[in-house]
Amino acid sequence: MTQPDSPKRRSVSFRLARLLLQVTGAALSFLLLLAVTLTIFGLKAKTALPAIADGAFGGWQYGHLYALSETFVEAVPLILTGLGVLVAWQAGMFSIGGEGQLLIGALAAMTVYRFTGSLPAPMVTLLMIAASVAGGALWGGIAGWLRTARNVQEVISTIMLNYIALYLVGAAVLGPLQEPSHSGPETALLPDPVLFAHILPATWTGGITARLHTGVLIALAAVPITAVWLYRTRSGFALRLTGHNADAARTAGFSIARVRITAMIFSGALCGLAGSVQLLGVSARLDQQFSPGWGYSAIPVALMGGLTPGGTLLSAIFFGALTAGTNSAERTVGVPSVVADVLLAAAVIAVVGFRAWRGRSQLATGGD
Amino acid sequence: MTIASSSSEQQSVVPAILTQDLTRRFGQTIALDQVNVRVECGVVHAILGENGAGKSTLMNILAGLLRATSGTLEVFGTTRDFRKPADARACSIAMVHQHFTLVPAFTVAENLSLDTTASRHLTPYSTDRSSRNAMLKAEQLGWKLDPLAITGGLPVGMQQRIEIVKALATGARIVIFDEPTAVLSANEIDDLFRVLRVLKQGGCTVVLIAHKLAEILAVADDITVLRRGKVVAVSAASQTNERELASWMVGETLASGKRSDVDQNQHIHAREHATVLKLEMVAANGDRGEQVLSNVNLTVAAGEIFGIGGVDGNGQNELAELLVGLRPMTSGAILWRGNKFEPGISPTVGYIPQDRRKDGLATRMSVQDNLLFQAVQSRSFTKGPFLAQRKLRTMAANLVTQFDIRSAGLATPVSSLSGGNQQKIVAARALYSEPELIVAVNPTRGLDIGAARYVHDQLTGASNRGAAVVVLSTDIDEIAAISHRTAIITRGSLQEYEIRGRSAEDIGLLLGGAINTESNQDTRV
Amino acid sequence: MTASFRYRVGLLVSSACIMVVAGCGRSNAPAKAASGAPGQQAAGKPYKVALILSGSGTDHGWNQDAVEAVHDVQTALSLPASSISIKEQAVSPSQQQDNLRAYAGQGYNLIIGHGEEYQAPALHMAPQFPNSLFVISSGDKMAANVTPIVFKLEDGAYLLGMLAGGMSRTGKIAEVGAQEIAPVRSVFSAFALGAKAVNPNITILHPVYTNDWEDIGKATQATQPLIQQGADVIIQDLDSASQGVFNAVQQASTAAHPVYALGTNNNQNSAAPGVVLASAPINCSPVFVSIAKQAEAGTFKPTDTPYGLPQGVIGYIENPALASRIPASLQARIDAAEQAIKSGKLVVPMKTQ
Known part of the structure; x- marks a missing residue:
């Protein structure tokens, strides 16, 4: 019998090399895919590809910092909602509810602002963040409770809750939260002192303030916190075990109902947090089009990240770069923004399909 | 092992089914081990065996649902290798499944036209036309089927008729019945047997899987007995009797009790003083709220292994879950050392569940994680909400050494381990903390002899240090080998019964008559 | 350091x-002071115009009109x-x-945010980009380098109201x-005003809102009950979803009991030729071109004067396929009112506050 350590250590370096190979292969095939898609849309890959790269990483029309700032601004909501999705899915709860939780988070934050706007700005900001977390947690918790107490499948309930959240926002921005002149279906802009500060001094980015805001710190902090919870705490262990095999978790003495509700609450809290971070960092106001579907994109983000916190961070940044890149390329060389959607969908299918294929081939060769 | 020679005289005609050295493995487990079966044309041939004997695996190979690992299969004299059910159907083999393959929301006629429409995409669809053949078959068998009735609303017996007619409508000349009597009432069973005879007279070959001895003797012409994946006996029904069949089914190593490791005298002495677990008139419900256990009385002493034998699905799981605190009782009383029974606290409990892949392991998690299901719940391995990583890792490493779990490391997923090593993980987890009460269900199912022996030693060791051990198993040999006292569980009621010293026939009869209507399948695919 | 200490930290x-x-x-x-008037061409640099749309540029409506207008510029x-x-x-x-922000940062001189939703962010960031002129379609607020374009769709809606009041047989019309x-x-109140001018006894059903600018099905479902209540001329302000109203009207309309719809924002007469009586289109082109020309020359001053029928930004176009059904007397009254609005004799009120 070998030492339990040595094979693992060997496999780490082996896995690292394999990962590197896979990433290079994936990057190359993705570029190819990108080029083909652009050609299909009638664009010259030779001009469009640099334009996309410029928008995501800079170096041509944009400075590197400005472009990277855009990439991270796009990535922030995806990091938080992606983490939310992975927490639920790791617990075996196939929640589609990120979008609704995010909207409820933003709505809760905006409502709190309505009532506490006169307090000192930092306190208002904190209260808004807290409200969004609570709102999202409530929204997720409802789906968790429905599953455990009433056996309502979370896939159904979360989708329904998304609609409820969307229409609640719609009603709020036409009613109690509407801007004072009542001409648009939206709230007024939040005042600057309440909003997250911009991180990069304008002088570093060619005189134009880059939009990167301090909310990115919250998103980045959420990654290790989620990782520690999942992999270093008892309840995280119970959560993963329940996700892998609920029967075994029950047999081992864990309360599955509690685990599932906890997972949905935490998942909702993260997505709700994404709502207030986006509100305070970028949008500064709420309307029905507040989210372009971050809560839904979060699912492919988390899946591409292998349902791990670190992977989700990377895949959110990748999605962010692609979004920022195509956004900018539309302005500079007229790449239609739907190209990004096509590519993201293709990338997700490729990655998830590859995993499934690898999983099956492992199953076929390695034991039962 | 007794191989009774087939008494049906060797026929020169081509057999309907002939297998040679047919073998099927699931990972490390051998479900079928070089099986040779010869089914003559135009007979009812019964395949008999305990749960886990390999009957369903064999049938699934015949029906094209599984492929053999090695060996050959001949149908009407031609060698075949079925890759999918349609291949078997093309060779005139049809299967009547134990769990029906009907669509409950469809009408009878719609269900009957499912198979026939599949191959005729171009002709206009007509339920009447495509179900006509099947309806004719039903008439020939003397059955009245209402083509417009909704299938899901019909009684089970009627649904089975639809299933049978559906199979026959494909023009099958070999029909396999998987435990057809399990769901039927006595009258319906008689009618089914009448139909089997009609089929036989019509030139069909019937392969019948069953484990109720009387039924088999009543309807079968030839009988093949499987035990642990091997053919142990082949006989004409007219040449044998229930006692003989039972002894083939359960084996015959029991009577001597030679494999028992237990020193009875010393044990009896110990037990007089230390009855710790006491169940009085306990009842409990199953998952769907139906009463499964009734009037269970049971006492177990510290240092005692109490063995409970029985066929799957007679309440073993429910009893085990009751004892480890996963299932509430509906009436009765359980006492631990004369006080309130609080499993997990008083006594501390170790549990080896019946189905390690379903209830015991998360196979895609690592070896380390799987070893720690219990540890992470104990205060000594956590600090507040956090896990004491280093301690847990050390403990997992120790368990790997102590229980000789062979894997490529603590981080490898459990799915890559052999069945025996997987079971060692489950056993290690149940036993390491030296609990006061140990409950094990089929603790050695699917293990090779070495691994089984190892698990038995661990259980014996636990009893020697003073734990009360309850072992529930479908393997009578296992019960006899390791238990101090034994009982039989049938239809949810427990009956203390000394297995050692009894003839195999007695036990076989007891179990054979005790088979629950909800029998499980032999193998999971 | 123990593990849990690290976690606490x-x-x-x-x-x-x-x-x-x-x-x-x-x-x-705010950034450094502006060099020259907002939107003015800087010496030696190309003049750059940007248009931002919240929807698709090929929507046969609000957005597509702006795309065409920018090409006219x-x-x-x-x-x-x-x-x-x-940017679509x-x-x-x-x-x-x-x-x-990105267009302003890249030095675009004229940045058109095509919709009221661009107003608040534009007003907010405008001080940082004093050299760019932000044009907000359907806006209503001004700043040093932010100008609204106030479309006075009410002019057209008033004439549509007259048509509806004159054409309704049931005496009930809907919005x-x-x-x-x-x-x-x-827009709806101008419509009502026009209808009452022709038929003081007309009943205008309570307006129905779908809460969706794009869902055609919702528009259909909202329209059907109105027709059942007896409305036989229906005005809509639905942008891409207007086809839903036309569909419902087409289904309900018969030779014996005709039901009509009215087009707004665009010439929608051909969207359902059998039932759309007339349209009041918005034509961005004259106002975009006018602002761009003045801005390039450095003479533009932000203004919130409405652009309506007199400026040619709002139109009134009857469907030639159905024009024969309009009685001559009614046609004469509508023509007279159109002339009165164009000449400034008749001012349709706006109730935007």
Whole structure:
């Protein structure tokens, strides 16, 4: 019998090399895919590809910092909602509810602002963040409770809750939260002192303030916190075990109902947090089009990240770069923004399909 | 092992089914081990065996649902290798499944036209036309089927008729019945047997899987007995009797009790003083709220292994879950050392569940994680909400050494381990903390002899240090080998019964008559 | 250091992090003073015009009209194609702000945010980009380098109201809108005013709002009950979803009992030729070209004067296929009112506040 350590250590370096190979292969095939898609849309890959790269990483029309700032601004909501999705899915709860939780988070934050706007700005900001977390947690918790107490499948309930959240926002921005002149279906802009500060001094980015805001710190902090919870705490262990095999978790003495509700609450809290971070960092106001579907994109983000916190961070940044890149390329060389959607969908299918294929081939060769 | 020679005289005609050295493995487990079966044309041939004997695996190979690992299969004299059910159907083999393959929301006629429409995409669809053949078959068998009735609303017996007619409508000349009597009432069973005879007279070959001895003797012409994946006996029904069949089914190593490791005298002495677990008139419900256990009385002493034998699905799981605190009782009383029974606290409990892949392991998690299901719940391995990583890792490493779990490391997923090593993980987890009460269900199912022996030693060791051990198993040999006292569980009621010293026939009869209507399948695919 | 100590430190650091994030609010300092008038062409640099749309540029409606108008600007100012940039589908506030800021940052002279939703972010960031002129379609507020374009759709709606009042046989007409916001309400009240001018006894059913600018099905479902209640001329302000109203009207309309719909924002007469009596289109081209020309020359001053029928920005077009059904006397009254509005004798009120 070998030492339990040595094979693992060997496999780490082996896995690292394999990962590197896979990433290079994936990057190359993705570029190819990108080029083909652009050609299909009638664009010259030779001009469009640099334009996309410029928008995501800079170096041509944009400075590197400005472009990277855009990439991270796009990535922030995806990091938080992606983490939310992975927490639920790791617990075996196939929640589609990120979008609704995010909207409820933003709505809760905006409502709190309505009532506490006169307090000192930092306190208002904190209260808004807290409200969004609570709102999202409530929204997720409802789906968790429905599953455990009433056996309502979370896939159904979360989708329904998304609609409820969307229409609640719609009603709020036409009613109690509407801007004072009542001409648009939206709230007024939040005042600057309440909003997250911009991180990069304008002088570093060619005189134009880059939009990167301090909310990115919250998103980045959420990654290790989620990782520690999942992999270093008892309840995280119970959560993963329940996700892998609920029967075994029950047999081992864990309360599955509690685990599932906890997972949905935490998942909702993260997505709700994404709502207030986006509100305070970028949008500064709420309307029905507040989210372009971050809560839904979060699912492919988390899946591409292998349902791990670190992977989700990377895949959110990748999605962010692609979004920022195509956004900018539309302005500079007229790449239609739907190209990004096509590519993201293709990338997700490729990655998830590859995993499934690898999983099956492992199953076929390695034991039962 | 007794191989009774087939008494049906060797026929020169081509057999309907002939297998040679047919073998099927699931990972490390051998479900079928070089099986040779010869089914003559135009007979009812019964395949008999305990749960886990390999009957369903064999049938699934015949029906094209599984492929053999090695060996050959001949149908009407031609060698075949079925890759999918349609291949078997093309060779005139049809299967009547134990769990029906009907669509409950469809009408009878719609269900009957499912198979026939599949191959005729171009002709206009007509339920009447495509179900006509099947309806004719039903008439020939003397059955009245209402083509417009909704299938899901019909009684089970009627649904089975639809299933049978559906199979026959494909023009099958070999029909396999998987435990057809399990769901039927006595009258319906008689009618089914009448139909089997009609089929036989019509030139069909019937392969019948069953484990109720009387039924088999009543309807079968030839009988093949499987035990642990091997053919142990082949006989004409007219040449044998229930006692003989039972002894083939359960084996015959029991009577001597030679494999028992237990020193009875010393044990009896110990037990007089230390009855710790006491169940009085306990009842409990199953998952769907139906009463499964009734009037269970049971006492177990510290240092005692109490063995409970029985066929799957007679309440073993429910009893085990009751004892480890996963299932509430509906009436009765359980006492631990004369006080309130609080499993997990008083006594501390170790549990080896019946189905390690379903209830015991998360196979895609690592070896380390799987070893720690219990540890992470104990205060000594956590600090507040956090896990004491280093301690847990050390403990997992120790368990790997102590229980000789062979894997490529603590981080490898459990799915890559052999069945025996997987079971060692489950056993290690149940036993390491030296609990006061140990409950094990089929603790050695699917293990090779070495691994089984190892698990038995661990259980014996636990009893020697003073734990009360309850072992529930479908393997009578296992019960006899390791238990101090034994009982039989049938239809949810427990009956203390000394297995050692009894003839195999007695036990076989007891179990054979005790088979629950909800029998499980032999193998999971 | 024990593990749990590290975790506690970690938690402490992260909560401190949140406190800091919340603690420092945003500053919004204006940039250096402008060189020249907003939107004026800088010496030696190409003149650049950007258009940001919240929807698709091929929507046969609000957005497509703006795309065509921007191309008219390109022709009028003889600009190269590279000087024009159009961003479609800036759906969320985040994208809207991003695009305003990005165009301004790249030195675009004229940035048209095509919708009221661009007003607040434009007003907010405008001080940082004093050399760019932000044009907000359907806006209502001005700043040094922000100008609204107030479309006075009410002029057209008034004439449509007259037509509806004269054509209704049941004496009941109806209004379907996407959202109950001031501009939509104002259009509907002008419509009602026009109808009452022709038929003082006309009943105008309570307006129905679908809360969706794009869902055709919702529009159909909202329209059907109105027809059942007896409405036989229906005005809508639904943008892309207007086809839903036309569908419902087409289904209900018979030779014996005709039901009509009216087009707004665009010439929708051909969208359902059998039932759309007339349309009041918005034509962005004259106003875009006029602003661009003045701005390039450095003479433009932000203004909130409405652009309506007199300026040719709002039109009134009857469907030639159905024109024969309009009685001559009614036609004469409508023509007279159109002339009165154009000459300034008749001013249709706006109720945008």
